[in-house]
Amino acid sequence: MPGGALEVIELHKHFGGVRAVNGVSFALERGRIYGLIGPNGSGKTTLFNCITGVERRDSGRILLDGVRVDGLKPYQIARRGVGRTFQVIRVFPELTALENLLVVTSGPRATAEARARELLAFVKLEGLAGEYAGNLSYGQQKLVEFVRMLMRDPSLILLDEPAAGVNRTLLNDLLEAVRRLRDRGKTVLLVEHDMKVVMGLCETVFVLDYGEKIAEGPPGVIQTNERVIEAYFGR
Amino acid sequence: MKRLAVGGALGIALIALAMYPAYGTGYGNRAMLQIFMWIALAGSWNIISGLTGYVSFGHVAFFGAGAYTAGILIASRAWSWPMAAVAGGVAAGVLALGIGGPCLRLKGPYFAIAMLGLNEVLRALVSYFERLTGGGNGLSLPTLDATVPIYYAMGLTAIAVTLAARLIIGSRFGLRLMTIREDEVAAESMGIPTFRHKLLAFLLSAIGPGIAGALTARDQGYIEPLSVFPLATTITMIVMTLFGGKGTVWGPVLGAVVLFVAQEIVWARYPYIHPLLFGAIIIAVVLAMPRGVLGLLQLKYRLPRTI
Numbered sequence: 001m002p003g004g005a006l007e008v009i010e011l012h013k014h015f016g017g018v019r020a021v022n023g024v025s026f027a028l029e030r031g032r033i034y035g036l037i038g039p040n041g042s043g044k045t046t047l048f049n050c051i052t053g054v055e056r057r058d059s060g061r062i063l064l065d066g067v068r069v070d071g072l073k074p075y076q077i078a079r080r081g082v083g084r085t086f087q088v089i090r091v092f093p094e095l096t097a098l099e100n101l102l103v104v105t106s107g108p109r110a111t112a113e114a115r116a117r118e119l120l121a122f123v124k125l126e127g128l129a130g131e132y133a134g135n136l137s138y139g140q141q142k143l144v145e146f147v148r149m150l151m152r153d154p155s156l157i158l159l160d161e162p163a164a165g166v167n168r169t170l171l172n173d174l175l176e177a178v179r180r181l182r183d184r185g186k187t188v189l190l191v192e193h194d195m196k197v198v199m200g201l202c203e204t205v206f207v208l209d210y211g212e213k214i215a216e217g218p219p220g221v222i223q224t225n226e227r228v229i230e231a232y233f234g235r
Numbered sequence: 236m237k238r239l240a241v242g243g244a245l246g247i248a249l250i251a252l253a254m255y256p257a258y259g260t261g262y263g264n265r266a267m268l269q270i271f272m273w274i275a276l277a278g279s280w281n282i283i284s285g286l287t288g289y290v291s292f293g294h295v296a297f298f299g300a301g302a303y304t305a306g307i308l309i310a311s312r313a314w315s316w317p318m319a320a321v322a323g324g325v326a327a328g329v330l331a332l333g334i335g336g337p338c339l340r341l342k343g344p345y346f347a348i349a350m351l352g353l354n355e356v357l358r359a360l361v362s363y364f365e366r367l368t369g370g371g372n373g374l375s376l377p378t379l380d381a382t383v384p385i386y387y388a389m390g391l392t393a394i395a396v397t398l399a400a401r402l403i404i405g406s407r408f409g410l411r412l413m414t415i416r417e418d419e420v421a422a423e424s425m426g427i428p429t430f431r432h433k434l435l436a437f438l439l440s441a442i443g444p445g446i447a448g449a450l451t452a453r454d455q456g457y458i459e460p461l462s463v464f465p466l467a468t469t470i471t472m473i474v475m476t477l478f479g480g481k482g483t484v485w486g487p488v489l490g491a492v493v494l495f496v497a498q499e500i501v502w503a504r505y506p507y508i509h510p511l512l513f514g515a516i517i518i519a520v521v522l523a524m525p526r527g528v529l530g531l532l533q534l535k536y537r538l539p540r541t542i
Contacts, residue, residue, distance in 0.1 A: 052424055078426035086424075092417035095410060103410045104425045112407075152426055 003065040003081060004030045004155030004187035006051070011060035013043075013050055013211075020046040022211035023060075028156070033178065033188040035202035035219070037195075039231055042208040044191045045087055048158050052084050053077045064156065083154030087161050087191070089141045093134025097125055097144050100133050104151040112151075119147040123173070139170050146174065150181075157181060159190040163197045175201055199223070207231065252390060256383045268386050268454065270495050272447050274393035276468070277475040277487035278400055279443035283436050284473070285481035286409060288416030289339065292469060293350035296357050297327035297441040299463040301448030303361055306374045306458050311367075316381060320388060320449040327445025328438050335437040339430060342419075351466075358464040373459030376452065385454045389447065393488075396443040401484045403439070405541045412436050413482065478520050480527030484541055489528060 006028040013021040021043045028034055036044050049055035051062055053074040062070040069077050092100050101116035102109075120126045123143040128136060133144055142165070149157065159178070163171050178188055178201065192198050198205060199219040207215040207222060209231040215222055222228055256264055276298065284290045301323030308314040308322055338349045361368045368374055403409040414422035415429050423429050452458045472487075475494050480486030497516065502509045524531050529542055 054420060054424060073428075074420075074423040075426050075428045078424055084424055086421065090418050090421035092414050092421070094417055095413060099410050102407055103414050103422075103427065106407070109407065148425065 004028075004185070005065050006156055006187065006189070007061075007063040007066075008047075008051070009061040009063070011047070011050060011062065012058045013046055013055060014058055019211045021050060021057075024208070024211070024213050026206050026213060026216065028187050028189060030155070030187050031182060031185045032203050033182050033190070033201055035198040035205040036189060036191045036208065037193070037198055037205060037222075038208035042231075043211040044208055045160060046211075047208070048084065048160055048191065051077075051158065052082060078152065078154075081152070081155040082158065083149035083152060083156070084158040085142075085145050085149055085160055085162065087164075089138070089145055091133040091136075091141050091144050091148070093132065095133060096130050097133055097136065097140075098129040100144055101148050101151050104148060115151065119150055120144075122177070123147055139166050142166055143170070143174075146177070155186060157186055157188045159188065159192075161191055161193065163192055163194040171197070195223075249394075253387075256386050261382075264382055264386055266495075266499065268382070268389050270492055271386070271389040271393040272451060273472070273475060273491035273495055274488050275389070275396045275443045275447045276472040277479070277491045278393070278396040279440045280469075280472045281440075281476045281481060281483075281487045282396075282400060282403060283433075283440035285476055285483075285486075286403070286412040286416060287433055287436055289433060289437075290347045290473075291350045291437075291440070292347040292473075293352070293354035294440070294444060294472060295464055295466070295468040296350070296354040297330065297444035298448035298451075298468060299354070299357055299361070299460075300330050301327045301445030302452040302458050302463040303368060303374070303448075304445070305449030306376060306452045307367060309376050309453065310374055316379070316385070316450075316453040317388065319453065320446050323449025323452075324442045324446040327441040327448070330445075331438045331441035332434070335434045339433045339437060354464055354466070354469070358460045361460045361464070369459075371460065373457055373462075376456045376458075378456060379453070382454065385450050389450050392443060392446050392450070397484065397488060399439060399443075400487075401541060403436075404482070404484055408432070408435075416482075474517050477525075477527055478517075480529030480531070480533070483527070483529040483533065486527050486529040 009025050011021050011024045024047060036047070038044055046055060050057045053072055053076070057070055060070070061068060064080055064082065069080060092103070095103070097120060098116055101119060102112055105112045117126060117129065120129050123146065125140060125143055128140065133141060136144065162174055166174065175197065182188055190202070202219055205217065205219050205222045206213055207228050214227045214231060215225045255267060259267065280291060280294050304326035305316070305319035305323040308319045309316060314322070334353055338346055341349055362371050403412070411422070411427050411432055414427060415433060419429055448463060452463070475490030476487045477490070478494055479488065479490030501512050505512060526534065532538060533542060
């Protein structure tokens with residue numbers, strides 16, 4: 001599925017008096033890896049939730065490959081090629097690892113099962129296919145969530161803190177997988193607190209603070225941006 | 236081999252049940268009819284609540300709707316009871332589609348309470364429209380002794396509900412219903428249209444009780460609002476399913492058989508304190524094994540999902 005270009009225009013989302021996302025605009029080009037950083041509570045997850053339809057935006061537009069998707073239901077957005085993982089792991093604990101992947105697609109079961117097993121093998125979990133996801137370790141659950149998101153072969157991939165709680169070896173595998181996805185033309189946007197990961201992976205970084213985009217650019221430039229340093233460390 | 240053994244045992248059980256009315260006593264037939272009814276009710280509740288986690292606290296509403304639909308058609312329109320039973324199932328299904336639209340958008344306890352409310356509303360409506368339903372005086376059906384044919388009809392209903400559960404739980408549709416129970420937001424974000432899935436499960440879970448209600452109305456020959464809309468019936472189907480194992484195929488069957496028989500024994504021996512004893516059994520079971528008998532065995536011995 002070609003595509004994966006995203007455009008967010010003047011997006012607003014308020015919770016009562018809290019302006020979680022306050023007029024954010026940015027554009028993602030197909031086949032690149034982008035980072036979204038910012039202090040806690042700066043609106044990163046809310047932004048993800050608005051893009052995926054989990055939260056309804058107050059105003060603004062979201063375009064996927066030039067077509068408006070704001071206002072659509074989460075499942076409709078997912079079916080248009082947006083895949084995501086969550087900050088807090090959300091696997092289906094009482095389904096097996098294999099079933100976690102199987103539920104995502106329809107079509108012939110044999111095809112779905114072949115693809116699911118292939119993806120589990122890709123993250124070296126083929127031996128645990130029949131295990132309940134809830135019994136897997138934290139890192140393994142994270143991998144299940146990651147490949148579950150790939151079942152639909154999304155063109156735009158949103159990763160919410162993929163590195164959190166993952167050991168170095170696993171993390172390197174995960175990052176390598178993300179690069180390979182990019183090479184296959186997928187667009188990736190990731191929220192991450194681990195600066196090493198962001199600097200090593202992302203081509204462009206957006207910085208949020210109090211719901212507003214305060215900077216945008218290559219990681220090296222962002223690192224020395226005064227507003228960014230101020231947002232993180234104070235004046 | 237194992238499959239063959241299970242299939243054989245099931246076949247023998249079905250043949251024995253089919254031949255039972257020829258040899259059974261009046262009490263025996265009636266008791267079996269009741270067990271079939273409970274299998275159909277608990278199995279149906281399991282399809283919506285055991286799988287999606289949307290706990291229906293007013294599921295007897297579909298039973299009552301089926302009972303009154305059939306009762307009115309038989310009493311005032313002189314329908315035959317098999318046709319009226321089909322109509323009872325259809326009426327319950329239509330009610331589920333109508334009420335599911337708004338109610339299935341509610342989450343957790345709000346859905347449970349809305350369903351409880353639905354049942355009370357139906358009971359009030361039935362009492363109010365006296366000319367059609369007989370109101371609080373009830374509705375009498377023309378006399379007809381059809382216990383044996385109704386035995387078969389109720390048995391078929393129980394089989395159909397169990398078979399439907401087996402097909403659903405063994406399919407990806409069933410797994411998707413479980414993702415709603417596990418994490419609805421994640422399910423939706425993976426591209427699963429959760430509302431459509433819930434509505435279909437709700438519809439499927441309403442038809443069985445509608446038919447069972449219709450058959451019960453014909454069998455008893457007299458219905459009144461209190462007898463076909465009792466909260467206790469909903470609670471019994473919930474307890475049976477929880478006891479046997481929610482989300483399993485055979486859990487509701489096991490729960491219906493064991494708890495019905497236990498209730499009969501306790502009731503016969505200790506007529507005055509039987510509700511108390513029954514309540515104590517329920518508390519003990521829920522505390523000791525919240526997954527139910529089959530849920531526990533499934534986890535311990537890695538049994539397939541479709542037991």
